[in-house]
Amino acid sequence: MQAQDFCRDVDECATGEAKCEEGTYCENILASYQCVKKLKKQCPNGFMKVHGRCLDKNECRTNNPCQPIIEQCVNTVGSYKCVRTGGKNCPKGYRYDGSGCTDKNECIENKNICNGIGERCINILGSYQCACKYGFRAHPITKQCEDVDECSGKRRRCAHKCFNTIGGYQCACNTGFILHRNKVTCNDVNECNRPDACKNNEYCVNSKGTFVCLPKECPKHYQLMGQGTCVRVCSDGQDCTDLPYLIRTFVRARSKAFMLRLPISIDVRKISSATGFVDFTFKQGNEKNLFKIRKLGKARMMITSTKPNFTHMDPFSVKLVVLGVIHRNQKVPVKFEYHLMLNFY
Numbered sequence: 518m519q520a521q522d523f524c525r526d527v528d529e530c531a532t533g534e535a536k537c538e539e540g541t542y543c544e545n546i547l548a549s550y551q552c553v554k555k556l557k558k559q560c561p562n563g564f565m566k567v568h569g570r571c572l573d574k575n576e577c578r579t580n581n582p583c584q585p586i587i588e589q590c591v592n593t594v595g596s597y598k599c600v601r602t603g604g605k606n607c608p609k610g611y612r613y614d615g616s617g618c619t620d621k622n623e624c625i626e627n628k629n630i631c632n633g634i635g636e637r638c639i640n641i642l643g644s645y646q647c648a649c650k651y652g653f654r655a656h657p658i659t660k661q662c663e664d665v666d667e668c669s670g671k672r673r674r675c676a677h678k679c680f681n682t683i684g685g686y687q688c689a690c691n692t693g694f695i696l697h698r699n700k701v702t703c704n705d706v707n708e709c710n711r712p713d714a715c716k717n718n719e720y721c722v723n724s725k726g727t728f729v730c731l732p733k734e735c736p737k738h739y740q741l742m743g744q745g746t747c748v749r750v751c752s753d754g755q756d757c758t759d760l761p762y763l764i765r766t767f768v769r770a771r772s773k774a775f776m777l778r779l780p781i782s783i784d785v786r787k788i789s790s791a792t793g794f795v796d797f798t799f800k801q802g803n804e805k806n807l808f809k810i811r812k813l814g815k816a817r818m819m820i821t822s823t824k825p826n827f828t829h830m831d832p833f834s835v836k837l838v839v840l841g842v843i844h845r846n847q848k849v850p851v852k853f854e855y856h857l858m859l860n861f862y
């Protein structure tokens with residue numbers, strides 16, 4: 518027999534014969550068709566939209582929400598049920614609890630089940646797993662948990678010093694600093710808050726990682742002009758023209774990578790700009806050749822480190838004395854001194 522011998526239903530929706538209004542869709546039925554109103558609203562939970570209609574979702578087929586082995590998923594209209602499979606003979610890793618099988622929590626039942634160093638137990642359905650605790654990592658071959666050395670990694674964990682511990686690490690600070698509550702960064706100790714930090718004839722200047730006691734008085738032939746600045750005063754008959762015209766003291770703290778631009782005092786600049794060049798040399802404190810002077814223009818300079826591994830050195834303090842000589846045409850050169858109390862932390 519051949520197909521054309523039978524009366525066949527015509528799919529009016531497919532042929533285009535059917536005319537449905539907007540907001541409706543065409544549904545083919547035997548010997549006719551119907552226009553079904555499209556649902557605009559979302560379907561309620563447990564239903565899904567199929568050709569504009571809300572149909573029950575079969576949760577058991579899509580992703581089984583029930584516990585495998587011990588439960589069976591039963592689909593219902595708009596929902597599903599997890600039915601515990603009966604029988605007292607539970608598979609390995611499960612136990613009968615009176616009404617069905619239930620997972621054994623091996624981690625609670627046997628506290629020592631994962632007892633290797635750095636191991637922790639994770640309960641899973643029908644079994645358990647031993648994983649590494651935080652701060653430990655599984656060895657690629659032996660799979661045993663090993664301490665992670667947080668201090669040797671690329672990431673810098675601590676502001677100053679890092680000490681590895683089994684299962685963790687601890688930060689510590691350089692001298693003159695105290696560990697912040699966050700256990701990572703370091704705060705400077707203000708030693709000047711201590712009443713006995715300096716003597717009576719000294720004032721205290723706090724600096725990162727240290728502090729400096731500076732005399733309140735200037736040396737002979739000098740007068741104090743503000744904190745840390747001594748200006749030469751030569752009274753009649755005194756031969757002190759060879760002494761530096763100005764002695765200024767700076768207290769600076771630097772993390773190791775540093776460049777130090779010095780603010781040259783206005784008085785010195787007045788002299789130098791009117792005349793010519795300033796020569797800068799180290800008078801004291803650069804015996805190890807750790808520093809170099811870079812001239813910036815006529816009367817400015819910058820101090821930088823000479824060693825590329827400067828940042829790896831232990832913290833240290835140094836007093837650098839920089840001598841500046843201003844050469845003047847046919848006149849006696851003018852000298853001045855910068856006393857730099859530097860702390861590298």
Ligand SMILES: [Ca+2]
Pocket residue numbers: 610620621622623640641642643644645
């Ligand atoms: Ca288990």
Ligand SMILES: [Ca+2]
Pocket residue numbers: 652664665666667681682683684685686
């Ligand atoms: Ca560690």
Ligand SMILES: [Ca+2]
Pocket residue numbers: 693705706707708723724725726727728
């Ligand atoms: Ca300090």
